Amino acid sequence: AQSVAQPEDQVNVAEGNPLTVKCTYSVSGNPYLFWYVQYPNRGLQFLLKYITGDNLVKGSYGFEAEFNKSQTSFHLKKPSALVSDSALYFCAVRAERGGGGNKLTFGTGTQLKVEL
């Protein structure tokens, strides 16, 4: 079975400061890891994914994430937060050798609030 943990329900950060949204995972074998963002009453938007290779993955809107195999983590980061980054962020995982349908398992989400 695969699982994802997002330990923080909410993260508050001042605009211009770096932000980190945490994610840890559990999966059999190699993971495929994803980050999505959701604005109120909207669908999820894909930010970035890790498949293989470089542990630092760069994505949309200046976000990046670092894959750490030993810590089974895939934290989302941004060097300088914007108020417009305030949204709900989801981490998701699937195993490289997953079952049919390429199903993803999502975390419970972290609400990011960026304040002036």
Place this chain on the structure above:
Amino acid sequence: SQTIHQWPATLVQPVGSPLSLECTVEGTSNPNLYWYRQAAGRGLQLLFYSVGIGQISSEVPQNLSASRPQDRQFILSSKKLLLSDSGFYLCAWSVGVGVGSPETQYFGPGTRLLVL
């Protein structure tokens, strides 16, 4: 480019009434299709997925059903709605290249369902 549509955007239905939510994808062939429910603005629960026409896999036993009458059309239905069916329903698609592929899921705008 590919686009995904969901309708209606919002729906208010009485308990015991039927339900039909529609999702269509444009710009791709033989996609994998998914229905998720998001309750209370948080975690996503996978309800159904489909890897081809007429092929539906159910993840959670409940009073909902899904059908895929055409390659790029995915329908979520219920014969009699319950109060607990209220939520935000999201359709997603991914490229269907077989088991083990790292393909990203892309989400539609969602349907907000309120059962009274």
